Amino acid sequence: MDLLIFDLDGTLIDSKLDLALAVNATRAHMGMPPLEVDQVSTYVGNGAPILIRRALGEQATEAEIEEALEFFLEYYRAHELDNTRLYPGVSQSLDRLYAAGKRLAVLTNKPVAMSRAIVEGLGVGARFFRVYGGNSFDFKKPHPVGVEALLTETGVGRARTLMIGDSSVDIQTARNAGVSSCGVTYGFAPQTLHDPAPDLLVDRIETLVDWVLNGERERR
Numbered sequence: 001m002d003l004l005i006f007d008l009d010g011t012l013i014d015s016k017l018d019l020a021l022a023v024n025a026t027r028a029h030m031g032m033p034p035l036e037v038d039q040v041s042t043y044v045g046n047g048a049p050i051l052i053r054r055a056l057g058e059q060a061t062e063a064e065i066e067e068a069l070e071f072f073l074e075y076y077r078a079h080e081l082d083n084t085r086l087y088p089g090v091s092q093s094l095d096r097l098y099a100a101g102k103r104l105a106v107l108t109n110k111p112v113a114m115s116r117a118i119v120e121g122l123g124v125g126a127r128f129f130r131v132y133g134g135n136s137f138d139f140k141k142p143h144p145v146g147v148e149a150l151l152t153e154t155g156v157g158r159a160r161t162l163m164i165g166d167s168s169v170d171i172q173t174a175r176n177a178g179v180s181s182c183g184v185t186y187g188f189a190p191q192t193l194h195d196p197a198p199d200l201l202v203d204r205i206e207t208l209v210d211w212v213l214n215g216e217r218e219r220r
Contacts, residue, residue, distance in 0.1 A: 001102070001160055001161065001162040001180070001212050001215070002102060002103060002154075002156045002160045002161070003102070003103045003105070003150065003151070003154050003156040003160065003161040003162070004097060004102055004103070004104050004105070004161075004162050004164060004212070005105050005106075005107050005146075005147060005150060005161065005162070005163045005164065005179075006104070006105070006106050006107070006164050006165070007106075007107065007108055007163075007164065007165035007166060007167075007169075007170045008106055008108035008110055008115055008118070008119075009044055009045070009108065009110060009166075009187075009188065010041075010044065010045070010165075010166035010167065010184075010187030010188035010189065011087075011164060011165050011166045011170070011184055011187055012086060012087065012090050012106070012119075012124075013084055013085065013086055013087065013090075013118060013122065014084065014085055014086075014087055015080075015084040015118075016037060016038075016040075016041045016188065017037060017082075017083040017084075018076070018079055018080060018081070018082050018083050018084045019040060019041070019044060019051075019076070020035070020036075020037040020040040020041065021079065021082070021083075022072055022075050022076035022079060023035065023040045023043075023051070023052075023055045023072065024040075025071075025072075025075050026052065026055065026068050026071050026072040026075065027055060027056070027068075029068070029071050030056065030064065030067070030068050030071075032056070035055065040055065041188040041189075042188070042189065043055055044188050044189075045109065045167045045169045045188065045189060046109055046140065046141075046169060047109035047110070047134040047140050048069060048072065048073060048076075048110070048111060048134070049065075049069055051072075052065060052068050052069045052072055053065055055068075056068055073111070076114070077114060080114055080117065080118055080121075081117075081118060081121045081122070084118065084122070085122070086122050086124065087186060087205065088204075089204060089205050089206045090124070090205055091123070091124060092206075093205045093206055093208070093209045094124055094127040095127070096209050096213065097127075097209060097212065097213075098127045100212075100213055102212070103129055103154050103156065104127050104128050104129065105128055105129060105130045105131070105132070105150050106119060106128050106130070106131040106132065107132050107141065107146040107147065107150070107163070107173075108131075108132070108133055108134065108141075109133070109134035109140045109141050109169070110133055110134060111133050111134060111135050112131065112132060112133025112134070112135055112136045113133070114133070115131050115132075115133045116131045116133075119131060129154075130150060130153065132146050132149070132150070137149070141169050141170065141172075141173040142169050142170075142172035142173040142175075142176055143173070143176065144173060144176040144177035144178075146173075147161070147163065147173060147174070147176075147177035147179060148177060151177075151179075158177070158178045158179045159180075161177075161179040161180065162174075162179065162180045162181070162182055162200075162212070163177070163179055163180070163181045163182070164181075164182045164183075164184065164208065165181070165182075165183065165184070165187075166183065166184050166185075166186070166187025166188055166189055166190065166193075167187065167188065167189035167192045167193070168189070168192035168193065168195060168196065169192075170183070171183060171193065171196050171197070171198045172196055174198075174199075175196055180199045180200070181198040181199050181200070182198055182199065182200040182201070182202060182208055183197075183198035183200070183201045183202070184202055184203075184205065184208075185201065185202070185203050186203060186204070
């Protein structure tokens with residue numbers, strides 16, 4: 001694999017607490033009680049508008065969702081790195097892939113400015129030649145437009161491209177783009193990784209790197 005495309009939340013970063021705190025601050029702003037952290041994490045993956053829609057519930061009006069989304073984005077932007085950290089092994093794994101000449105990118109449904117600020121703030125921004133977010137294109141994952149853009153930019157073929165993520169959204173994105181996929185079980189939504197099933201499933205990101213680099217050595 002020459003091009004590795006990573007999801008962000010639940011794949012590279014553990015942002016569960018900061019997202020939950022921002023959601024609950026938003027619910028408080030809207031006069032609603034807090035939700036459990038783990039419940040909020042099941043709402044993550046399809047972008048901020050859907051996260052807030054899910055967090056407010058079906059009874060929320062469009063006007064309420066719009067107000068809540070504006071509050072959430074402002075609050076989260078100010079607190080996006082309060083508790084968020086790289087998952088164990090991520091920094092070293094990215095270093096190994098980068099040193100091996102792999103092209104690394106982030107494709108997330110989180111807003112792009114936040115995404116870039118987070119990877120820069122956590123010290124791994126230089127490892128990625130591109131960071132794309134949910135507002136980088138007209139469509140969010142699982143639409144393949146982000147993968148297609150990265151394929152065009154790099155000239156890497158589909159057979160040598162891998163999408164890595166923690167949920168079915170990422171695996172379906174890979175399917176829609178005709179590239180291989182890797183699911184990570186330590187993230188937010190491992191229960192979704194059976195449908196569709198990824199081509200590779202790992203419990204640790206180091207296992208993925210070993211698979212990529214060992215395969216490279218075998219071909220030599």
